[in-house]
Amino acid sequence: MAGYVLRRFGQAIITIFAVSLIVFAVLHALPGGLVRAQLGQKATAVQVHSLEVQEGLLKPLPVQYVTWAWNAMRGQLGFSYKLNESVASLISLYVPRTFILVLVSLLFAIAIAVPMGLWQGFRRNKGDDHALSATMLILYSMPTFLLGVVLIVVLNLWFPVFPSTASDYGTSLMVDARDLALPVITLCLANVSYFSRYMRSAVIDNLLEDYVRTARSKGATNKRILLRHILRNSLTSTVTLLGLTLPYTVSGSLIVEALFNYPGAGLLFWNSAQTRDFPVLLGVVLIIAVLTVLGNLVADVLYGVIDPRVRLR
Amino acid sequence: MATTVDSVPLGAVEKDAKPRSLLRIALSTFVGNKLAVISLAILILIVLFSFLGPLLYHTNQTATNLVLENQPPSSAHILGTSPTGKDELGRLMLGGQSTLELGLAVGVLATAFGLIWGTVSGFVGGVVDSIMMRVVDAFLSIPFLFFVILLASIARPTLTLIIIVISAVSWLSTARLVRAETLSLRTRDYVSASLGFGAKGSRLIGRHVVPNVLGVLVVNGTLKIADAILTFAALGYLGLSVPPPATNWGEILSGGVNNIFDGYWWQIWPAAVLIVLTVLAVNVLGDALRDVVEARLNQR
Numbered sequence: 378m379a380g381y382v383l384r385r386f387g388q389a390i391i392t393i394f395a396v397s398l399i400v401f402a403v404l405h406a407l408p409g410g411l412v413r414a415q416l417g418q419k420a421t422a423v424q425v426h427s428l429e430v431q432e433g434l435l436k437p438l439p440v441q442y443v444t445w446a447w448n449a450m451r452g453q454l455g456f457s458y459k460l461n462e463s464v465a466s467l468i469s470l471y472v473p474r475t476f477i478l479v480l481v482s483l484l485f486a487i488a489i490a491v492p493m494g495l496w497q498g499f500r501r502n503k504g505d506d507h508a509l510s511a512t513m514l515i516l517y518s519m520p521t522f523l524l525g526v527v528l529i530v531v532l533n534l535w536f537p538v539f540p541s542t543a544s545d546y547g548t549s550l551m552v553d554a555r556d557l558a559l560p561v562i563t564l565c566l567a568n569v570s571y572f573s574r575y576m577r578s579a580v581i582d583n584l585l586e587d588y589v590r591t592a593r594s595k596g597a598t599n600k601r602i603l604l605r606h607i608l609r610n611s612l613t614s615t616v617t618l619l620g621l622t623l624p625y626t627v628s629g630s631l632i633v634e635a636l637f638n639y640p641g642a643g644l645l646f647w648n649s650a651q652t653r654d655f656p657v658l659l660g661v662v663l664i665i666a667v668l669t670v671l672g673n674l675v676a677d678v679l680y681g682v683i684d685p686r687v688r689l690r
Numbered sequence: 691m692a693t694t695v696d697s698v699p700l701g702a703v704e705k706d707a708k709p710r711s712l713l714r715i716a717l718s719t720f721v722g723n724k725l726a727v728i729s730l731a732i733l734i735l736i737v738l739f740s741f742l743g744p745l746l747y748h749t750n751q752t753a754t755n756l757v758l759e760n761q762p763p764s765s766a767h768i769l770g771t772s773p774t775g776k777d778e779l780g781r782l783m784l785g786g787q788s789t790l791e792l793g794l795a796v797g798v799l800a801t802a803f804g805l806i807w808g809t810v811s812g813f814v815g816g817v818v819d820s821i822m823m824r825v826v827d828a829f830l831s832i833p834f835l836f837f838v839i840l841l842a843s844i845a846r847p848t849l850t851l852i853i854i855v856i857s858a859v860s861w862l863s864t865a866r867l868v869r870a871e872t873l874s875l876r877t878r879d880y881v882s883a884s885l886g887f888g889a890k891g892s893r894l895i896g897r898h899v900v901p902n903v904l905g906v907l908v909v910n911g912t913l914k915i916a917d918a919i920l921t922f923a924a925l926g927y928l929g930l931s932v933p934p935p936a937t938n939w940g941e942i943l944s945g946g947v948n949n950i951f952d953g954y955w956w957q958i959w960p961a962a963v964l965i966v967l968t969v970l971a972v973n974v975l976g977d978a979l980r981d982v983v984e985a986r987l988n989q990r
Contacts, residue, residue, distance in 0.1 A: 388827075395828030407844060444752040518916070518969040520923045520940065526947055534951065582820050632924055636947075646836060647928060650843040658840050673831065677777035 381681050389674045396666045397449070399440055400659055407655060449663065455656035464660035467645060472664060475641035477551070479630050482561045483619065486568035491615060493569070494576020495603060498611070498644070501581055510577070516570035521629045525563040525636045532559060543639045560633045567629055568622065575618050579611035586610075613684040620676025623669050710798035716982045724980030736968055740786030749780025752935045763956055770956035773945045778956055782964060785939040788932050789919055789968070792853055796918035799857040801911040804864025805903070809895050811865065812872030823869070826862050834859040835924065842930045849932045853926065856918050864910055871903045905983035912976035916969045923965050939965045 412420075412428045431434055433444060443553065448454070450633065454464035497506045533541040541555040551557075584607065592602050631643030638644065642661055649657040703982075720726055754774045763770045768779050806825025811822040829837075840853045875881055881898055925931065927947075939961045946957030 391824055392831055395824050396831060399828055399832070403840060403844075425948060436916045437897070509849075515966065518973055519966050520920050520927070520969075522924060522927045522940075523943065523946075523965065526950065526958065526962070529950065565698060624831060624833040627833040631833070631835050631839075632927070635928060646839065650839050651929070653843055658833065658843065662832060662836050662840055664834055666828075671833045 378613070378681060381647070382678055385674055385677050386493045387538065389670050392670050393667055394432070396670065397446055397663065398442075400663045400666075401445060403662075404445075404655075404659055405438070405573075417683065427556075454660035454663070457649075457654050457657045459652050459654040464656050467657060468642070468660055468664050471640060472646040472661075472668070474546070474559045474639070474641045475627070475630050475634070475643060475665075476668075478557065478560055478564065478633070478639065478641055479623075479626055481557065482564035482568065482630075483626060485565040486572055487619070488567045488614070489565070490572035490576055491608075491612065494573040494615075495580055495608060495611070497573065497577040498580025498584065498607075499599070499603060500666070501577070506577075513570040513573055516566055517574070519567075521563060521567050521632045522636050524566060525633060528559055528563055529636075532562075541637065543637055545639045556637075556639065560630075560637045560639050563633050564626065564629050568626060571620060571622060571625075572615055576611060576615050579614045580607055583607050583610045613680060616676055616683060620673040620680075627665060627669060719982045720978060723856040723978045723981065725974050729974040729978070732967060732971045733975070736786060736964070736971075737790060740783050740790055743783040743786075747780060747783070749777035751776055751780055751784055751937075762954075770954070772942070772947060772957060778942070778960065781937060781942055782939070784935070784962055785937045785942050785961070786938050786964065787937050789922060789965075792849065792856070792922050792938075793915040793919045793968075793972070795853045796857050796860055797911045797915040799853065800860035800914050800918075801864055801907055803857065804861040804910075805868050805900070805907060807861065807865040808870075809872050809899055810870025812869040812876065813891060813895065813899070819869075823866075826865055826988065829859065830862050833923070838921065838925065839930065840927070842925065847930050847932065849936065852922065852930075852932065858922050859921075860914050860918060864904075864907070864914070867906060867910060868903055871906060872899055875899055875902055908978045909976055909983055912972060912979055916976065919965070919969050919972070959967055 393689065397567075412425050412432065413432060416424060416428065433441060436444075456463050459466060462468065463485055493509065495644045500506045519527075529541045532538045539555055539558040540553075541559060543560075544553050589602060590607060591604055627643075630641065633639065633647060634641045634643035635647045642665060646658060646661045649661070754776070756774070759768070759771060759773055770778050772778055772781055807822065807826075811819045837859055838855050841858070842852065845851055847855075875898060881894060884894060884898065922938055923940030923943070926938040926942075929941075929942040929944070931938055932939040942961040943958060946954060946961065949957060
């Protein structure tokens with residue numbers, strides 16, 4: 378197990394290195410350079426040059442990369458002139474809120490999708506399975522923001538249960554838990570439609586396995602077969618899926634945050650994109666990508682815990 | 691998705707005296723799937739609606755007309771008007787054009803690039819393979835919407851730029867898939883045999899790898915179209931849409947969502963139905979194509 382974790386950890390480090398190279402490349406692909414992007418079109422050549430010297434942009438690229446990466450590791454991600462705040466402090470304020478949103482939605486999604494997929498796989502091709510599959514396919518074909526809009530219409534306009542816009546958060550992590558309700562339901566449903574499809578087909582595959590026949594011939598009841606044998610074996614694929622879909626869920630949170638005005642990293646990112654606040658954009662992309670790689674790592678380690686066969690590969 | 695084990699009775703294969711051609715099998719599998727045929731019909735209708743519609747139903751989509759803003763459906767404007775006073779039905783047709791063009795273009799571009807990346811990586815192997823695959827890993831771990839918005843905010847978005855940007859995040863899983871297929875093909879006997887006869891790498895790829903992964907690629911490409919349309923709609927909703935007068939369904943929807951509490955239903959639901967219907971039809975078609983490809987594989 379230790380070897381497996383170490384190997385996966387090494388891979389994660391390499392991936393993070395590659396991600397940092399990509400972000401660094403985008404940083405230098407900006408039209409007119411980062412300095413132009415910050416000072417605007419009207420800046421004089423002298424102003425541009427002095428900021429370039431100040432930011433060390435005239436040194437060779439490898440030197441710049443090492444300096445930039447070293448600063449990033451120490452948490453110095455630059456300064457947002459538009460918001461007049463350091464990128465690091467913005468990120469430490471906004472990213473935890475997205476973390477809460479994503480984590481809570483994923484937990485709910487698993488809690489719903491696993492039993493549902495188990496039930497559908499067991500009752501495959503019966504009426505209720507078809508009805509659920511069709512519903513999930515429609516959910517799956519819906520853009521996340523549209524799902525959110527439908528939920529606003531139903532749970533805010535028709536039946537005013539939850540607020541459709543988050544309150545003013547200022548510098549606190551959370552103000553009102555009810556603000557989270559609609560964003561979480563939206564993100565959760567989007568994931569349920571995805572997870573349950575996989576869970577269902579994993580259950581169907583497992584039901585054909587020899588160990589199920591053996592268990593049955595030994596007199597195990599359906600309930601015991603489903604809960605003791607199928608559940609654990611099908612969960613493994615769902616856990617991998619969890620790691621693989623993490624980038625999609627985080628992308629979804631951007632949409633949801635923009636729709637419900639929930640002040641997380643996605644909303645910060647979107648607002649910064651509109652003002653072309655590049656230090657913030659690049660800092661958020663870097664941190665979000667690193668967190669996604671780490672999340673993937675956690676999912677893979679969990680996978681190893683659940684399924685001992687994986688550790689040997 | 692459904693298990694073929696249940697649906698095919700055991701004696702069925704022996705009853706067919708004449709071997710059927712692969713194309714016949716593919717066609718009959720497809721036509722046998724009613725949902726897939728309906729989906730294809732829906733897609734054809736949407737294509738006709740978007741591209742032939744504007745020829746039959748003339749609207750002015752270039753001028754803003756604030757006198758006519760937010761009007762409910764009437765005989766003059768069958769689906770009402772937008773927040774800027776443009777005819778909604780005409781707008782939906784225009785949005786359909788960019789959506790369908792983008793979906794097809796991304797499907798083709800992402801598949802082609804993924805095919806090249808995957809075959810090279812799988813065939814060359816070694817250090818090159820590891821580096822190429824780490825690049826894919828890195829791109830995959832950047833949440834794609836963040837990356838797309840970052841790229842789209844650098845330059846002013848046009849349809850071509852959005853196609854390139856969405857393709858840039860869509861080829862990754864295709865590359866992984868093709869690499870895996872290439873790796874498994876490399877160990878097959880007939881590939882070793884043709885290597886033994888002195889075949890070059892390019893011939894192997896062209897004659898053996900590509901024809902073998904084609905089926906999987908078509909399925910994958912179809913599902914990519916669905917994802918691309920969803921991403922395009924999301925970008926339109928976020929305000930990163932094609933320059934006017936062109937539009938997309940996501941942008942139309944976002945205009946309606948701003949007026950959601952005023953009850954202007956015609957600005958939301960028609961666009962919503964079109965997006966879901968298109969993506970649903972493409973997804974069902976993709977699933978059906980997968981069944982066709984698997985049926986072909988099973989016959990071998």
